[in-house]
Amino acid sequence: MLAAIHDPKLMWLFGAVLCLLVILTVIGNVLKRRHDSDINRSTIDNFNAQTAAWWKICIMFVLTLLVGPVGSLVLFGILSFLALREYMTLVPTRRGDHRTLFWSFFVIMPLQYCVLGLQWYVIFAIMIPVLACIFIPTSIAVAGDTAHFVERTAKIQFGLMVCGYCLSHAPALLLLKIPGFEGHDARLLLYLGIVDQFNDLLQYVWGKLIGKHKIAWRVSPDKTWEGFLGGLVSATAIGTAMWWATPFTPLQSAGMSFTICILGFAGGVVVSAIKRDIGIKDFGIVIERRGGILDRIDSLCFAAPIFFHLVRYYFAR
Amino acid sequence: MSNGIHPIASLLAAVARFITGVQVQWAGCEPSERQRIYFANHTSHLDFVVLWSALPSELRALTRPIAAKDYWVETPLRRYLAENVFGAVLVERGAVGKTRSHEEARFVGRSLIEDLTAALGEAHSLILFPEGTRGNGEKVGEFRGGLYHLALRRPDVELVPAYLENMNRILPKGEYLPVPMLSLLTFGKPIQLEPHENKDTFLERAREAVSSLRRIGLA
Numbered sequence A: 001m002l003a004a005i006h007d008p009k010l011m012w013l014f015g016a017v018l019c020l021l022v023i024l025t026v027i028g029n030v031l032k033r034r035h036d037s038d039i040n041r042s043t044i045d046n047f048n049a050q051t052a053a054w055w056k057i058c059i060m061f062v063l064t065l066l067v068g069p070v071g072s073l074v075l076f077g078i079l080s081f082l083a084l085r086e087y088m089t090l091v092p093t094r095r096g097d098h099r100t101l102f103w104s105f106f107v108i109m110p111l112q113y114c115v116l117g118l119q120w121y122v123i124f125a126i127m128i129p130v131l132a133c134i135f136i137p138t139s140i141a142v143a144g145d146t147a148h149f150v151e152r153t154a155k156i157q158f159g160l161m162v163c164g165y166c167l168s169h170a171p172a173l174l175l176l177k178i179p180g181f182e183g184h185d186a187r188l189l190l191y192l193g194i195v196d197q198f199n200d201l202l203q204y205v206w207g208k209l210i211g212k213h214k215i216a217w218r219v220s221p222d223k224t225w226e227g228f229l230g231g232l233v234s235a236t237a238i239g240t241a242m243w244w245a246t247p248f249t250p251l252q253s254a255g256m257s258f259t260i261c262i263l264g265f266a267g268g269v270v271v272s273a274i275k276r277d278i279g280i281k282d283f284g285i286v287i288e289r290r291g292g293i294l295d296r297i298d299s300l301c302f303a304a305p306i307f308f309h310l311v312r313y314y315f316a317r
Numbered sequence B: 001m002s003n004g005i006h007p008i009a010s011l012l013a014a015v016a017r018f019i020t021g022v023q024v025q026w027a028g029c030e031p032s033e034r035q036r037i038y039f040a041n042h043t044s045h046l047d048f049v050v051l052w053s054a055l056p057s058e059l060r061a062l063t064r065p066i067a068a069k070d071y072w073v074e075t076p077l078r079r080y081l082a083e084n085v086f087g088a089v090l091v092e093r094g095a096v097g098k099t100r101s102h103e104e105a106r107f108v109g110r111s112l113i114e115d116l117t118a119a120l121g122e123a124h125s126l127i128l129f130p131e132g133t134r135g136n137g138e139k140v141g142e143f144r145g146g147l148y149h150l151a152l153r154r155p156d157v158e159l160v161p162a163y164l165e166n167m168n169r170i171l172p173k174g175e176y177l178p179v180p181m182l183s184l185l186t187f188g189k190p191i192q193l194e195p196h197e198n199k200d201t202f203l204e205r206a207r208e209a210v211s212s213l214r215r216i217g218l219a
Helices: A008-033 A041-067 A069-090 A095-117 A121-143 A149-175 A185-210 A225-241 A250-278 A280-288 A293-314 B007-020 B046-053 B076-085 B102-120 B146-153 B199-211
Strands: B023-026 B036-040 B063-068 B089-091 B125-128 B158-165 B184-187
Touching (some): A008 A185, A041 A069, A041 A185, A069 A095, A069 A185, A069 A250, A095 A121, A095 A149, A121 A149, A149 A185, A149 A293, A185 A225, A185 A250, A185 A293, A225 A250, B007 B046, B007 B076, B036 B046, B036 B146, B036 B199, B046 B063, B046 B125, B046 B158, B063 B102, B102 B125, B102 B146, B125 B146, B158 B199
Parallel strands (some): B023 B184, B036 B125, B036 B158, B063 B089, B063 B125
Antiparallel strands (some): B158 B184
């Protein structure tokens, strides 16, 4: 425990994140004071809300990293639970799904994190894609309601995959054994988090500054090609510049960051599409006041498993 | 115990709030020590606990649920929860026995109103689910007459409508394990019995007051 404190490179990363948050907070406050600003007021409020959320995320993230792998497992377990809760609240379910949902929340999801903590890698890898994939349709069938059977099975399975399985690969980074990098896995998780969140922020900023050509405007009116490419290039540059904290060479680091950014974009679009499909405006009130965890972690959900497997395949023993 | 709230009641309220992640909105009135009857739609066993836990703690000690005797004395556990933990007012449902003669039902109904009036006393508030039974959450069912008779006897008591959303998905009728989805609770503007208003008009108006608080349009 607290071994992380004796890792100077990790401390540098923490320091950099802290400086950045301070800078963002200052910019946000300056913009807020300037009444003659031609930047849209709601954009500034949005920016400040985002910065406030980052403070909370970063503080939690850093505290749990300091506690060690168990801390991060618990943190991500809670995030998975909250995200699944939002998702299931949004998605219409039927009375016949009740017990399957109970199992999903209170058995499958906790087990996913338990086997990860116990480092039973095979079970961790098959828990939701194989075991839950068999269990969920069986359980719904046994409940006896066959209306929309395939859709209902798919909804629950997809929710568990995205909120549980995918996200659990982020803390799984802490359990990788990389030769020459022992005891420094916390940096990998932080690297993933920083690149991913930067990508979100910079896509947004570039989109606001020079965004014109919309990507999939039906799904997400905020997403533009300019924002996407600007975010991709600048977040990849930041990721590349952090190579010294990782087991990667600068070129490898660029490739990893690039992948994280592309997947982060994919996660964002998919969650937007889910919300459009369900008609978020009806359920929006439920989600917004509860923090919108799903909105915060959508990009991480898609980036985490691929990043994990790339690192595991090329770098871990 | 100092404020008269059973520790198990506080514990269950905390658990219910965690499970339902309930967001409370006082849309038509503010919490107050005035004597009130909160009346709400009913879809789940959690309804009462969630509504009760949404009140500030000093009001909780003064607010009692009304529960159906036939159900809540059936097992020792239910009885203990209803009588000792939450201090529920146990009443007989007027329309329960289909075999009952008209007069008998009338008699039961009258004693029910007596019990409820007594439970209000000088300081207490009540939580009432006028549908009389748990529905499936699609629409608010017809109201039984108790609310009308109470309003007639105690015009000084405020009648506060409330709507509980999504509770039927969290713990539906017939299930005993909850699924932790998010829910909403909205308190509306108090209503009053108008002079010369007849029973059916009033009950329909009360039902409308509850169902108009619904915030989520279900597909």
